[in-house]
Amino acid sequence: MVADSKGKSDISFAGTFAASAFAACFAEICTIPLDTAKVRLQLQKSAVAGDGMAMPKYKGMLGTVSTIAREEGLAALWKGIVPGLHRQCVYGGLRIGLYEPVKNLYVGSDFVGDVPLTKKILAALTTGAIGITVANPTDLVKVRLQAEGKLPAGVPRRYSGALNAYSTILRQEGVGALWTGIGPNIARNAIINAAELASYDQVKETILKIPGFTDNVVTHLFAGLGAGFFAVCIGSPVDVVKSRMMGDSTYKNTLDCFIKTLKNDGPLAFYKGFIPNFGRLGSWNVIMFLTLEQAKKFVRSLESSRA
Template identity: 90%
Template structure:
């Protein structure tokens, strides 16, 4: 990842973008089953049968994964992987690759010493917001594909695949529909990006001050888990609103979705899917940061040769 003090980048901007996109895509492939479970849990609403509340179809992370695999096949857990990779190439590459240049811009050319946490957070907010504005269509298609469960016999699927989903949404809902949920998505991804990147640096810095710890794979693993946990705690409410808006066109606005979710499902609904969300983001961060650091070492060796 990045050092605490401002320094000249080890590799080119293009190399940083490529490493970031590759690391994000690899983490996406490894963890998307947990993301699919998270989306299903977030979209699940209270079902009322008579006067009693019916038991929910999906219960817990492992239960949701098992239900999806049993009813729809194991491959259904990777629904949305194509737009997911589209998203990570754009979003992951931009938000991570641009983090250091933007952070250095905020502290100024003449800055010397450790970069303040406030500047790290501001840089994370900026790159997260800018990146998701570009990548929102890919996020929308990914959620739409993940949200579609097992259909009754003879009922056609809403979309036959990622490319069909893009074209169908544009044809039926207009080009602007590809940016549905942009408001909560900007909020979610800016906040989570800042939480991930800034907290990774801070957790890593704190761990390295403990006697016996060095800058190795174990330290990166702990730092990645810490970053993922903090990101989920902060970003879960906007993540739920984002998923519901993208998965259901009945909501008029971000505020409308927030109010209806609060009214119909209660405040705890904003932390629906917390465990799978942490399982997803925690493992995603560990895999991404470990892959990123190794990829940057590889690219540095190529560029310096």
């Protein structure tokens, strides 16, 4: 479970943090090719060629994955995996690890019964904002590495790797640049975290009240799919703005990016990459929550044996 909706967690914060970080990293490794495809589709802008529109380079999730693999090699699909794992260790551990104690803080120590959905959403918004504020530099580096496609012969890559990206950004752009896009990133991750954790919590709680369902893999699977669906439906617009701001430094601020995207590419641009985004978030949530449930069982047994 993400959390016990009727009481306090039966494992320590350190144990929850470790289980959450492990589950998030495992899901990241499995699904980052879809995330790379999503970022490329989101950053792809409408371009004019002569008197008509140029054909877009990337078309759909599978087409984008195929194009990247063909032009840049299979390894390119895992671009950004190092900062991606950095991000999941920090962000994944904090947003999930803090969810239960923050939820208990909002309902009060004397609360009895099912936690209201509003409190679950508020708790997830809070932990998502805290987690990504700390982890924003890792997100920035991940997006910049994913955004770089195949370069002409003789043209050097902007960054040789994750560590080089961190140091180059610090040296050339300053410390503050590591928090580029922090506004839309907080909005995006707080909203998506609320959609994921609160919906997983609520869907699981609802399923367990149906006769015949128990706290098992099938329940976790349905709850994980529900979490991914709600997350992508609610968070796609801010996700597009976040990716564009991190991938292109010409935008002045969040509002400037939103207005230019709307003006130049239309409202549907905010749902660019929707299918790969759902493929990514849907599969990511299923893998992450299934892994998390098993990891927490392991931690629970480990802590019990040491008690």
